[in-house]
Amino acid sequence: MTENKRITILGVPVDLIDKEAAMARFEELFPQPGVTAVYTPNSEIVENASHDPALKELINSAELIIPDGIGLVYASRFVGHPLKERVTGIDFLESIIAYLADHGKSIYFFGSKPGVAEKAAEKIREKYPALRVAGTHDGYFKPEEEPAIVEQINDSGADFLCVALGAPKQEKFIYDHKEELKVHGAIGVGGSLDVWSGDLKRAPEFYQKHGLEWLYRFLQQPARIGRVMKLPVFMLKVMFQGRSQEGLS
Numbered sequence: 001m002t003e004n005k006r007i008t009i010l011g012v013p014v015d016l017i018d019k020e021a022a023m024a025r026f027e028e029l030f031p032q033p034g035v036t037a038v039y040t041p042n043s044e045i046v047e048n049a050s051h052d053p054a055l056k057e058l059i060n061s062a063e064l065i066i067p068d069g070i071g072l073v074y075a076s077r078f079v080g081h082p083l084k085e086r087v088t089g090i091d092f093l094e095s096i097i098a099y100l101a102d103h104g105k106s107i108y109f110f111g112s113k114p115g116v117a118e119k120a121a122e123k124i125r126e127k128y129p130a131l132r133v134a135g136t137h138d139g140y141f142k143p144e145e146e147p148a149i150v151e152q153i154n155d156s157g158a159d160f161l162c163v164a165l166g167a168p169k170q171e172k173f174i175y176d177h178k179e180e181l182k183v184h185g186a187i188g189v190g191g192s193l194d195v196w197s198g199d200l201k202r203a204p205e206f207y208q209k210h211g212l213e214w215l216y217r218f219l220q221q222p223a224r225i226g227r228v229m230k231l232p233v234f235m236l237k238v239m240f241q242g243r244s245q246e247g248l249s
């Protein structure tokens with residue numbers, strides 16, 4: 001089995017991987033026993049994790065850490081271990097869905113506002129009719145309801161779990177329940193179900209091609225200003241902290 005090379009950016013691990021290699025690695029890991037955890041951090045999460053050792057550890061525990069964001073690609077060049085491309089969570093989720101559909105496997109959609117996961121599942125099945133949807137659950141629940149949700153996911157018999165609770169809630173959910181979950185893989189995907197359901201528009205190709213999806217999302221949701229401002233903070237930190245701290249493992 002191949003090993004993924006892992007670099008660190010601001011001390012936070014990210015896999016030195018492109019989309020094709022990430023998918024090949026997923027296909028190797030998914031049939032193995034246990035949960036293959038896939039996290040898709042962007043520069044905002046990496047910045048948050050850089051001063052949160054517990055979050056850093058949690059990210060490091062994932063089998064695949066996909067670089068979701070142009071900020072990480074620029075930062076990787078700066079630290080001397082260039083990433084070939086960014087791999088967005090929503091695109092990687094779609095590759096996983098295509099794989100599951102081809103292999104007769106099922107998926108459980110967990111997260112987003114009530115009704116969104118069902119609507120997203122419907123739209124996804126229009127594109128991938130062979131996909132088996134084992135169940136859905138919205139992402140607004142009390143902490144004491146969590147064990148019952150894990151039980152529902154397990155009872156559904158799903159092979160794969162898609163968690164859309166926003167970061168780092170979704171990563172924490174996967175991490176906290178990795179031992180009890182019976183699925184073979186799980187991914188944290190942020191707002192992807194909102195896009196699939198049609199509730200949120202994905203950036204037009206121009207923005208995607210030029211790494212400006214963050215700008216489009218900001219224009220759609222100006223309340224995200226605080227989060228958008230983390231991008232320049234992240235880049236400045238990468239530039240000032242330099243290459244010395246970063247490495248390859």
Ligand code: UDP
Pocket residue numbers: 111112113138139140164165166167169189190191192193194
């Ligand atoms: N969300 C959720 N439960 C929560 C908080 C958020 O299900 O307690 C959902 C929210 O409805 C949205 C998704 O998490 O569909 C991602 O939110 P956000 O856009 O903040 O995530 P990002 O993609 O930026 O990480």
